[in-house]
Amino acid sequence: MDKQNLKVLTQAEFDFLETRKWNGVYNQETREKLYVIIEKLNREKRNCARAEKKLYRIFKNANFGILLEKNTETRETITHNGKVQVSGVFQGQIIAQAVLIDKTASVAANIAAEVVMCKGKVFGDIRATHKIKITKDAEIKGDIHSPNFIIEKGAIFDGRCSMPNIKQSRSLRLSGDALRKTG
Numbered sequence: 001m002d003k004q005n006l007k008v009l010t011q012a013e014f015d016f017l018e019t020r021k022w023n024g025v026y027n028q029e030t031r032e033k034l035y036v037i038i039e040k041l042n043r044e045k046r047n048c049a050r051a052e053k054k055l056y057r058i059f060k061n062a063n064f065g066i067l068l069e070k071n072t073e074t075r076e077t078i079t080h081n082g083k084v085q086v087s088g089v090f091q092g093q094i095i096a097q098a099v100l101i102d103k104t105a106s107v108a109a110n111i112a113a114e115v116v117m118c119k120g121k122v123f124g125d126i127r128a129t130h131k132i133k134i135t136k137d138a139e140i141k142g143d144i145h146s147p148n149f150i151i152e153k154g155a156i157f158d159g160r161c162s163m164p165n166i167k168q169s170r171s172l173r174l175s176g177d178a179l180r181k182t183g
Contacts, residue, residue, distance in 0.1 A: 008044040025065030025085045
């Protein structure tokens with residue numbers, strides 16, 4: 001990185017933040033370090049150099065995703081309004097905006113998100129308000145509930161699938177109600 005004329009951050013802090021994405025997915029240690037640097041810029045924003053102010057504008061509303069790394073075991077409930085990427089072993093529950101289960105992952109959990117992509121193993125139910133995609137090497141043992149469901153040839157799926165039509169028009173709902181009432 002080019003050496004900057006900095007007033008608040010050290011060059012190492014600046015370089016660390018500059019090489020990250022405001023919506024990236026990072027492990028806990030990296031996320032904590034990023035939030036400390038952003039808070040430092042926030043506290044001293046009046047004293048920031050131009051380059052620091054630019055970085056602060058990019059990262060002030062950052063929502064870093066959660067990365068559970070390969071070769072780790074985690075047992076907890078995760079509730080996050082961003083992305084969650086699981087590459088290791090996980091037990092518990094995941095509620096997030098988007099969830100990615102990597103090829104190396106083994107997950108024993110119920111998952112709820114807008115979008116779920118599964119490349120690894122999941123033992124539990126998956127609910128998505130928008131879409132679920134299961135790739136060719138994935139293995140799912142549990143029920144799926146989503147309006148859009150994509151499963152590639154070669155994937156293993158053992159469970160039930162429910163695909164609600166959430167974009168049903170009012171006239172269709174009314175005619176369905178009428179049918180039920182009239183027999």
